Amino acid sequence: MEYAALNTKIHAMHSRFLSYEDFEKLSGTKSVIEAGRHIKQLPGYAGVMRNLEGERLKRARIERSLNLSLFDDYMRLHKFVTGYKFCKFLEAFFMDNEINLIKIILGLVLGERTEDFSQEELLNEKVSAYMPNLSKLINSKTISGFMENLSGTSYYKPLMRIYNRDATIFQLEMQLDLFYYMNLWDKRKLFTGSERRAIEHIIGTQIDLRNIMWVYRFKRYYSFTPESVYAFLIPINYRLKAQDLVNLVSQKDLENQNVLNKVLISRYKNIFNEATSLESGYYQKMESVYSKTFNATGSGAVFAMHYLFLKKLEIDNITNIIESVRYGLSPQECMKHIYYPEKR
Amino acid sequence: MIEKMKYINLAGPVNEIDRVIETYISNYEIQLEYAAKELYNSENVEAFTDPNPYVRLFEDSKNFAETALSYSGKLYPIQKEEAENIITRAVDALDTQKSELKKFDEKRGEWAKVLDVISHFANMHFNIEDLAKFKNFDCVFGKIPLSGFMQFEAYLYNDANILFEKFDNDGENVWCVYFTPKPFREKVEAMFSSLHFEPVDFPAEVGGTKLLGTPEDSMFILRGKIANANSKAAEYVEDLLDIVGVTHERMAAACRFVKDMYYCYECRKYAGKTSYGYFMFMGWMSETDAAKLSEEVDKDEGVVLILETNNDSILSKPPTKLKNNIIFRPFEFLIRMYGVPSYGELDPTPLVAITYSLFFGMMFGDVGQGAVLSAAGFLLYKFKKMALGSILGIVGISSVVFGFLYGSVFGFEDILHSHIIKPAEDIMKMVMFSISLGAVTILVCMGYSIANAAKKKQLGKMLFGSNGIAGMLFYISVIACALAIVVFKINIPAAVIVLAVGLPLAAIAFKEPLTELVTGGGNGRKRKKKQKSGGGMGAFVTVMELVEVILSFFTNTLSFVRIAGYAICHAGLMSVVMMLSGAENGSTNFIGIILGNAFVMALEGLIVFIQTMRLQYYEMFSRYYEGGGKELIAYKDIKN
CATH class of the missing domain: 3.30.70.2750 (Alpha-Beta Plaits)
Incomplete structure (x- = not known):
């Protein structure tokens, strides 16, 4: 019963998710601007897209605005969260979005990623309410000023640890991700009994999958040497044996899906098959973990996590469609690039 | 006895922190732990990171530390401004007049940095x-x-x-x-x-x-260099006070004030600051001290003391504080030399104290020489503060007692008319007695080991360890069988012997599977994975381990023969002294006797001391002692 109000709220918010038909309509648009206008009419995103008109309806901007809607939803949920422990946990769970924002700002401060970007875009009222020190952070002139403005937050310590050792921006970003997962893993201890096991299962699976995906990306797209990959792995192993991951790192040829499957002899064997991309494999597995654990426990915490997960999935899907539209793919092609769970 | 430790939380509003440090932390034996480390991952607590405002002044005042210490009179209170004024003026004078001091400073700083790095590796030998x-x-x-x-x-x-x-x-x-x-x-x-x-x-x-x-050697050298530089710098400072025109008393007061304030701020680093404006100190103190502190804090309205009831949830390990009576206390030195016992262990000091004195006395039984050793030991302790001295004093007394039993005074065997046993004459009796004493000692040690395992809830080690109940049964059975057959000439059926000796041995051999059986082996995931060794290899290792266990029982017991050996050797050496100085022909050369006695005392004293230590460390400690503890280091001791 402790989650009654929250559950009702989430059920109501579920109604704003896009239907499969909505996605089909979106994929039928002819240009990014048209797609953007279409998204602006959707109830879930009207608010965050309000300021984007005509010229400003560009892919990168739409994407960023969509992401900001996550903060909007989170703040709505947060009002209905009761209990100190649950509150703390959800904060830790949602932190990755905050981290994404910090990464964007870090790029801005270092001037490495200018693109077409305006600060006002980030200073959305909802986000500012969530992160009071946001404007101070954006206005940092130098990296050391940026670090100073971060002091007092929980990111300061882990970042400072490597900032003093001439870390690159990439290393700083990865350190934030590491911190997110280690902190989240630790926060599972706030729960007890079956709820804790359920949450452990979700986070543990997510961490295992993240590790696999990171190794895959680092080796395939960034061609990292095996030695340098370890610095970016989360030092937590749930059901994926550390040795399997080490084997994956030391593998020469990752192009071949069979190699990937052979190396991963654990329970994540068939997640990454040829039919789906890495991302949709991840979403598929996580979706099944979420639904199963929620059905088994009925935990409100899991329900809230699931909602935020679905929201992120939806944003990813929309982004993928816009991308496809930009490259002029046919509606059928577009729909191949999204993963839409059968049943909500 | 190892004192029971309590984990304490001392909390209060931030503006009270200085008062708390001054009244409680500086007066009680508390080992502070870093709160930020203890509450790892807690976002609401952060460390006090404000820089210490007295760093500069404290560094400056170190130039005058020796001068200040040499003042022994009463110190009158001093204000911050005056202290600052005195020290800055003195430092200015130093700067202008003695630029050489700077060289010392630089060097000292550099060495201190190296020392800091090396000290992290101190336990690498x-x-x-x-x-x-x-x-x-x-x-x-x-x-x-x-x-x-x-x-x-x-x-x-x-x-x-x-x-x-x-x-x-x-x-x-x-x-x-x-x-x-x-x-x-x-x-x-x-x-x-x-x-x-x-x-x-x-x-x-x-x-x-x-x-x-080793790093420890390097640390020793560095500390020596730093101390050397300090004392050289102090020489330069000696006549400085006159130049600046500050009295000795004011300088001492200023230095002490700055030092107190510096450590007051340093102490904050241990504290955690919550977002609600409260500070929190965490640390360990002995139960008795904690009770006292609790009583005092109860009267204090602004401050709260929370005593943790369950130490299991604490991140840091409880430190060890040994507490023994005045007779046993000196022997703590021998234990520290080997390593401090861990918190959950039985304090070995009483056992070491009793057996050490006993063995030493038996090996070195002489009323006169014992008395001299004892006196020398206590004098050394009194004037040189040598821990070894008080041990020597106590074992010397034991040696006097055994001297009466042996009837020996400075090698003269006939001054005392009564004696219980003469080592040189009843050799067989001495040997048998030493071995029996050894067997009893080993049994006591195994008792300690069982008690330790029980305290630490290591069921497998307690029941099936080679120093656990299985080992004890094995040892007792072997001794009993040997006694029955050799001494009492009783015929014991072979089956009984095999059963009595074999069963405990089998238990030791299959310690691991048996342990799993007893503990249920249920929480499989938590248990560490055992190294799997192949069948043949595993059996070989088990057999070798058993051979080692049996052999060590045998050799350890026999090793106690040395007690008889040195007792006899002592008597022998003394008779040589007597012979050479002509005491046997009636024309005694007293110079010869004194020199001979001194020689025997030095040589044998040293050897017996070492042999006794060997019995302790090798035959006894290896059976029951675990060590690996850390001694309690109170913050107030760091300060001084």
């Missing part, structure tokens, strides 16, 4: 130079941030090309060393540097002195 000399291996010392260490531990700990050893964890970094075969050096190095590992160099020499040997 290898010669640093030797480690660098490997032909096929490279060894790299350094520090790695905690997150990197966790990644290393998760993924690379089993890497065949890396041998890794961690020495110290200061809450931010793990200080460590890794070894790698030379051909892999580049790869391994790249891997470590991506984990933000930072190598450290140990300088080969400081200020013209070579740093040799």
